[in-house]
Amino acid sequence: MTEHITLTVNGVAHEVDVDLRWTLVDVLRLVLRQTGTHVGCEHGVCGTCTVLVDGLPARACLILAGQADGHEIETVEGLGTAEHPHPLQAAFSRHRALQCGFCTPGFLMLAAGLLREEPRPDPARIRDVVASNLCRCTAYDGIIAAIEDAAGSAGAGHPRDLG
Incomplete structure (x- = not known):
C-alpha cells in the first residue's frame, strides 16, 4: 500500500508516493536522495538520523513517512555549503x-x-x-x-x- 504525501525538505516542497511502512529517513535517502542523513541503529537510540521537523530535532528513523506529511523537514544538506559553511x-x-x-x-x-x-x-x-x-x-x-x-x-x- 502506498500513500501520497507532501513534505518540505530544506525549503523545497516534494510530493511523493511512499510505502506505508517507510520511515522518514527512507524517504529522505532513497526517494529524495538527501543522503547526508545517516541510518544508524534504526531504533532511535544513536541519533545519527537526527533532522529538524518543524524546527525541532527528531529521529527520522522513528517517524513513519506518512506522519511527515505536511511538515517542514531540515537536513544537514540545508545547513550550508563547502563555500559558505554554517x-x-x-x-x-x-x-x-x-x-x-x-x-x-x-x-x-x-x-x-x-x-x-x-x-x-x-x-x-x-x-x-x-x-x-x-x-x-x-x-x-x-x-x-x-x-x-x-x-x-x-x-x-x-x-x-x-x-
Whole structure:
C-alpha cells in the first residue's frame, strides 16, 4: 500500500508516493536522495538520523513517512555549503569535532535545533543535549566546544543563516 504525501525538505516542497511502512529517513535517502542523513541503529537510540521537523530535532528513523506529511523537514544538506559553511559546520571543523564523520550530521542537526531554541545555552545544557546522540570515535569534548563556539557566532541560531 502506498500513500501520497507532501513534505518540505530544506525549503523545497516534494510530493511523493511512499510505502506505508517507510520511515522518514527512507524517504529522505532513497526517494529524495538527501543522503547526508545517516541510518544508524534504526531504533532511535544513536541519533545519527537526527533532522529538524518543524524546527525541532527528531529521529527520522522513528517517524513513519506518512506522519511527515505536511511538515517542514531540515537536513544537514540545508545547513550550508563547502563555500559558505554554517557556523556550526565551521566550528566542528575548527574544533576537530569529528573523526569518521558518520554521526556528525545528526550532531549538527541536534545542535542547530538547540541553538535555535536557546541561542546561548550554558555548557551544562549543551552537555545534556549532546548526551542524547552517540559517537564511537571521539571524545565529546570537541563536539561540545564546537557547539559553544557556534553559539557565540552570528547567525548560529537558525540553520538557514550562513553567518
